[in-house]
Amino acid sequence: MAIEVALLKSIPYFLGLSTAELEAIRKYVFEQAVGKNDMILMEGDPANAVYFVVSGAVKVFKTSVEGKEQILCILRPGESFNDVAVFDGGPNPASAIAMTPVLLYGINRANVETILRDYPNLAANVIRILSKKVRHFVSLVEDLSFRHVTDRLAKLLLEYATDHGTVAGEPGARPRLTQQEMAAVVGTAREVVGRSLKALEEEGAIRMDRHRIVIVNKKRLEQMSGVGAGSG
Amino acid sequence: MLVKPILDEALCNGCGLCVDVCRCGALVLVKKIIKIIEAEDCGYCTQCELVCPTGAIQCPFEIVIEETIEIGPEE
Ligand code: SF4
Numbered sequence: 001m002a003i004e005v006a007l008l009k010s011i012p013y014f015l016g017l018s019t020a021e022l023e024a025i026r027k028y029v030f031e032q033a034v035g036k037n038d039m040i041l042m043e044g045d046p047a048n049a050v051y052f053v054v055s056g057a058v059k060v061f062k063t064s065v066e067g068k069e070q071i072l073c074i075l076r077p078g079e080s081f082n083d084v085a086v087f088d089g090g091p092n093p094a095s096a097i098a099m100t101p102v103l104l105y106g107i108n109r110a111n112v113e114t115i116l117r118d119y120p121n122l123a124a125n126v127i128r129i130l131s132k133k134v135r136h137f138v139s140l141v142e143d144l145s146f147r148h149v150t151d152r153l154a155k156l157l158l159e160y161a162t163d164h165g166t167v168a169g170e171p172g173a174r175p176r177l178t179q180q181e182m183a184a185v186v187g188t189a190r191e192v193v194g195r196s197l198k199a200l201e202e203e204g205a206i207r208m209d210r211h212r213i214v215i216v217n218k219k220r221l222e223q224m225s226g227v228g229a230g231s232g
Numbered sequence: 233m234l235v236k237p238i239l240d241e242a243l244c245n246g247c248g249l250c251v252d253v254c255r256c257g258a259l260v261l262v263k264k265i266i267k268i269i270e271a272e273d274c275g276y277c278t279q280c281e282l283v284c285p286t287g288a289i290q291c292p293f294e295i296v297i298e299e300t301i302e303i304g305p306e307e
């Protein structure tokens with residue numbers, strides 16, 4: 001399939017470029033179709049290209065030495081990834097996997113340099129996009145390293161299970177919480193809540209039972225959340 | 233009745249990402265609006281909620297302590 005200028009136009013990187021300019025850039029762009037659940041990039045591999053999501057959704061994540069996954073972001077049409085590695089010449093900083101069938105546009109590193117030289121106005125777009133990413137990652141780093149998200153999540157789960165667990169009225173009156181709501185209450189991103197829940201489950205403190213979070217080791221959660229500390 | 237994700241049709245932009253991410257086929261677009269079918273297959277993986285750009289899907293969790301699980305609402 002040919003690279004479509006109309007699709008290029010919808011990508012924030014190319015904001016402000018005329019149709020004629022995009023026509024000229026088109027020759028540097030390659031297309032890549034990826035099947036659902038296929039890996040697009042592996043963390044640590046050499047970075048060859050910057051990618052733009054044309055359709056579908058891509059999950060960008062890092063894996064710890066113990067094999068734990070931390071989602072960094074979910075990318076949807078128009079969004080780019082691997083730009084940092086292409087600009088600084090280092091390896092892919094994270095892995096990327098297709099959550100759905102995905103169509104990507106890519107530009108090889110050498111061509112990115114050519115395009116930026118020929119269309120210096122693009123640099124403003126790139127700066128804006130990279131700055132937004134830096135802001136997102138800085139807040140993730142803060143949550144992951146300085147703030148004890150898992151401990152606070154433990155506290156939240158206990159509070160909900162005990163304060164609301166005996167809500168009067170018919171069964172089912174119990175308030176339910178989405179991971180997004182848990183993130184908001186705990187003061188973090190949904191990406192971090194997902195991993196914290198997994199961590200609690202692996203520790204044996206909770207069990208994910210479909211739409212239920214079952215607290216199996218209340219003591220452990222109490223210890224983590226500092227409730228009843230000292231009383232065992 | 234099995235608990236299923238909650239859809240807010242008014243927020244749905246018809247992008248179809250949730251349909252593509254769902255491994256069980258519980259979600260379909262009807263006239264570009266999201267609908268849920270055959271929810272028995274839904275394993276509550278929350279991927280649809282994660283991928284939705286508009287917040288039209290919610291997968292809320294009930295939080296219970298092990299002993300109290302018998303008084304839960306369903307099944
Ligand atoms: S992902 Fe969200 S906006 Fe897109 S079709 Fe599904 S419910 Fe609608």
Ligand code: SF4
Binds near residue numbers: 257258273276277279
């Ligand atoms: S929770 Fe998972 S299985 Fe259920 S509808 Fe959403 S994506 Fe499909």
